[in-house]
Amino acid sequence: MRSGRTLLVVSIITRAGVVLLLCFLALLTNYHNLKQAYNNPRLVELSEGRPMRVFYEKTDALFSAFGDPAEEAQKNGGMTWSIRIGGIPFTDPVAALSVLVKSHRWELGFGLGLIIPLSLALLFGRVFCAYVCPASLLFFTISRIRRLVAKFFWLPECSLHRGFCWGILAGGLITALWIGHGVWTLALPYFALGQTLFHGIAYGGISFSLGSLVVFGLLDLMMGRQFTCRYVCPTGRLLGAIGSRSVFALRHQAGDCVDTCTSCIDVCPMKVQPKFDETRDCSMCGECLTICPTRCLSIGLRKPLSKVDSISCHE
Ligand code: SF4
Numbered sequence: 001m002r003s004g005r006t007l008l009v010v011s012i013i014t015r016a017g018v019v020l021l022l023c024f025l026a027l028l029t030n031y032h033n034l035k036q037a038y039n040n041p042r043l044v045e046l047s048e049g050r051p052m053r054v055f056y057e058k059t060d061a062l063f064s065a066f067g068d069p070a071e072e073a074q075k076n077g078g079m080t081w082s083i084r085i086g087g088i089p090f091t092d093p094v095a096a097l098s099v100l101v102k103s104h105r106w107e108l109g110f111g112l113g114l115i116i117p118l119s120l121a122l123l124f125g126r127v128f129c130a131y132v133c134p135a136s137l138l139f140f141t142i143s144r145i146r147r148l149v150a151k152f153f154w155l156p157e158c159s160l161h162r163g164f165c166w167g168i169l170a171g172g173l174i175t176a177l178w179i180g181h182g183v184w185t186l187a188l189p190y191f192a193l194g195q196t197l198f199h200g201i202a203y204g205g206i207s208f209s210l211g212s213l214v215v216f217g218l219l220d221l222m223m224g225r226q227f228t229c230r231y232v233c234p235t236g237r238l239l240g241a242i243g244s245r246s247v248f249a250l251r252h253q254a255g256d257c258v259d260t261c262t263s264c265i266d267v268c269p270m271k272v273q274p275k276f277d278e279t280r281d282c283s284m285c286g287e288c289l290t291i292c293p294t295r296c297l298s299i300g301l302r303k304p305l306s307k308v309d310s311i312s313c314h315e
């Protein structure tokens with residue numbers, strides 16, 4: 001695959017789809033409540049008004065296509081870090097670790113939900129970040145705003161040690177032992193976004209997780225492009241480590257590369273250096289493929305371990 005533009009468009013569409021899915025799942029809470037309380041469109045209209053009746057009827061019709069609407073609706077739901085879609089569970093690896101540390105037991109449903117995210121990482125590396133994570137769409141937008149602002153004002157490009165995320169993961173796990181899993185709204189941007197959407201749509205209120213989102217957004221705007229993803233979010237670091245030897249990866253044809261060019265390094269939001277065959281933390285977003293003047297970057301089966309990778313794997 002050489003078309004970075006196609007990858008970029010696909011990544012925007014899939015992430016927007018995930019945001020819409022989260023909104024739908026939040027609305028589903030209202031449907032569950034209406035089903036339990038009234039189980040009748042006319043009663044829903046009398047009690048909640050006409051728009052709710054329309055919503056109730058449409059959702060009912062949607063799930064009726066698959067079977068009993070109440071049962072089918074039950075197969076879908078959850079929050080960003082543990083979701084069921086059509087009965088198939090998806091679990092965030094950090095959530096699984098957090099539950100394991102806190103409850104000291106491994107729940108089968110939670111464990112099964114790890115199969116798809118971990119398989120994705122083992123096959124394609126950190127693609128979750130570019131194609132699934134709803135928060136990354138926010139950071140993608142902020143990076144465009146930052147680029148625009150940087151034309152008029154100087155903005156710093158700060159960096160931290162990559163291991164900082166591991167510290168946040170360890171600190172979050174320890175804190176979760178004391179105050180519960182809610183601590184992850186302070187460290188996981190997609191969790192904060194999911195909570196914010198859920199509270200806004202299901203309860204019509206503002207969650208304190210909105211404050212976390214604002215902080216993450218400001219970090220990205222003021223400290224550096226996708227600063228939060230590179231130095232704060234432990235999920236990205238974890239998936240990057242799991243997928244560090246993924247089956248598919250970014251490939252670089254050194255023979256076609258221009259010695260004086262550094263465009264791929266400059267444009268990469270994750271600060272990967274494709275020019276030097278580095279692939280760790282690559283989310284396959286496609287930005288470097290779009291900008292490469294000689295089209296010497298592509299995505300395909302991973303090349304045998306290079307010297308740079310072997311060094312960076314031991315960092
Ligand atoms: S690093 Fe975290 S917040 Fe950023 S894109 Fe990946 S999972 Fe989402």
Ligand code: SF4
Pocket residue numbers: 250267268269270271272273274281282283284285286287288289
């Ligand atoms: S190296 Fe960077 S810009 Fe290129 S695909 Fe990977 S994450 Fe995107």
Ligand code: SF4
Pocket residue numbers: 252256257258261262263264265274275291292293294295296297
């Ligand atoms: S953008 Fe292309 S030509 Fe330029 S350094 Fe990167 S791989 Fe080489």
